Structures are given as C-alpha cells and as structure tokens.
Amino acid sequence: KAGVTQTPRYLIKTRGQQVTLSCSPISGHRSVSWYQQTPGQGLQFLFEYFSETQRNKGNFPGRFSGRQFSNSRSEMNVSTLELGDSALYLCASKYASGNSYEQYFGPGTRLTVT
Amino acid sequence: QKEVEQNSGPLSVPEGAIASLNCTYSDRGSQSFFWYRQYSGKSPELIMSIYSNGDKEDGRFTAQLNKASQYVSLLIRDSQPSDSATYLCAVNTNSGNTPLVFGKGTRLSVIA
Numbered sequence: 001k002a003g004v005t006q007t008p009r010y011l012i013k014t015r016g017q018q019v020t021l022s023c024s025p026i027s028g029h030r031s032v033s034w035y036q037q038t039p040g041q042g043l044q045f046l047f048e049y050f051s052e053t054q055r056n057k058g059n060f061p062g063r064f065s066g067r068q069f070s071n072s073r074s075e076m077n078v079s080t081l082e083l084g085d086s087a088l089y090l091c092a093s094k095y096a097s098g099n100s101y102e103q104y105f106g107p108g109t110r111l112t113v114t
Numbered sequence: 115q116k117e118v119e120q121n122s123g124p125l126s127v128p129e130g131a132i133a134s135l136n137c138t139y140s141d142r143g144s145q146s147f148f149w150y151r152q153y154s155g156k157s158p159e160l161i162m163s164i165y166s167n168g169d170k171e172d173g174r175f176t177a178q179l180n181k182a183s184q185y186v187s188l189l190i191r192d193s194q195p196s197d198s199a200t201y202l203c204a205v206n207t208n209s210g211n212t213p214l215v216f217g218k219g220t221r222l223s224v225i226a
Contacts, residue, residue, distance in 0.1 A: 042217070045213045056212060099165065100165060102163060
C-alpha cells in the first residue's frame with residue numbers, strides 16, 4: 001500500500017501571502033490530521049477531518065483552515081502568512097479497528113516564510 | 115490540559131547496550147499509547163503501539179505500560195548507531211476519535 005503523500009515538499013513564501021498544502025491519505029483511511037512541528041514547540045495538532053467533517057480542532061488562529069474531499073484527500077490553507085508560520089507541516093492518516101488504531105505520517109511540507 | 119512528558123535528552127548509549135526511553139502522561143483516562151521515531155529532517159515513523167498494561171515486544175523494541183503509575187517506556191535492545199533519532203511518545207484518551215497528544219521527544223544517540 002502506498003503511504004501518506006504530501007505536496008509540495010518544500011515551499012518558500014513571503015509574509016502576507018497565503019499557501020495551500022495537500023495531503024493524500026493511505027488508501028482506505030478516512031481520517032486525516034494536520035500537525036505543525038517547530039523545534040521549540042514540538043508537534044502541535046492543527047485539526048482532524050473525518051468523512052469530510054472537521055472532527056477536532058487545535059488551538060490555532062483562524063488563519064489556519066482545512067478541508068477534506070470525498071476521496072479523503074485533504075488540504076490545509078494558511079492565509080496572511082507570518083514569519084512564525086515557518087515550520088514542518090505534517091499530515092497523518094489514521095485507521096481504526098475496534099479499540100485499536102494506528103496513525104501514519106506523511107513526509108511533510110517544509111514551509112519557509114520570509 | 116492533557117500533557118505528555120519526556121526527557122529531552124540527549125540520551126547517549128554505547129552500541130550494543132539497552133536504551134531506555136521514558137514517558138509520563140497526565141490524563142488517567144488515557145487508553146492508547148504509541149512510540150514514534152523521527153530522524154533529523156524526516157517525519158515521525160510509528161514503531162510501537164500498546165494498549166494494555168505490561169510489555170509488548172517487537173524485534174529489538176519493547177514497549178512497557180503501567181497505567182497505575184501513568185508511564186510508558188520503550189526499550190531498545192542491542193542499540194545500533196542507526197537507532198540514533200528522536201523518539202516521540204504519543205497518548206490518546208479514547209479509541210481514536212480525539213487527537214494524539216505528543217511529548218516533545220527524547221533525542222537518542224548511540225555511540226559506535
């Protein structure tokens with residue numbers, strides 16, 4: 001089975017611009033979560049989508065938004081970019097079976113805001 | 115606030131030794147526990163999951179869970195330089211409908 005894929009892998013943007021990142025989960029996985037990883041803060045949860053609905057949301061400003069399509073692919077958007085948005089953005093897909101589940105990460109998108 | 119605590123390290127062990135990584139969590143209702151390995155510049159890779167008290171072994175890795183003491187640990191036997199990475203502990207309260215809470219990770223360095 002193919003793993004989680006993310007595009008683009010690297011991105012350089014200027015302050016004030018907006019950006020859209022894409023994620024395709026593992027086939028059959030319906031849950032997609034997004035995380036921001038920075039050296040100082042570690043992995044921080046942004047939001048989770050399940051069957052096209054936002055199921056959970058982290059503590060990020062409204063500039064961060066996302067959506068999920070009927071084929072489970074997901075996008076996240078960051079508007080009005082700030083220097084502090086520079087980070088590795090990770091997408092993860094999750095498969096649940098009974099009381100157990102596993103979450104797998106994609107390779108990430110490295111966003112640099114200048 | 116649900117918290118997952120890990121010693122940031124670095125934890126240095128000689129090649130061939132046992133590396134012991136520890137993690138404590140604050141939410142007593144936590145039910146699912148995971149260990150991820152993250153190499154520098156790469157994304158986290160799931161290496162172990164554990165749901166019940168006791169030990170779970172997979173190759174050179176053993177996860178240990180003690181819910182009464184609210185800690186979970188990862189033992190790496192016969193440590194190799196290729197095991198040098200940051201190990202992230204992740205915890206979840208229920209069966210997967212809420213997000214994983216991650217610790218900040220422990221950096222492991224295996225010295226040849």
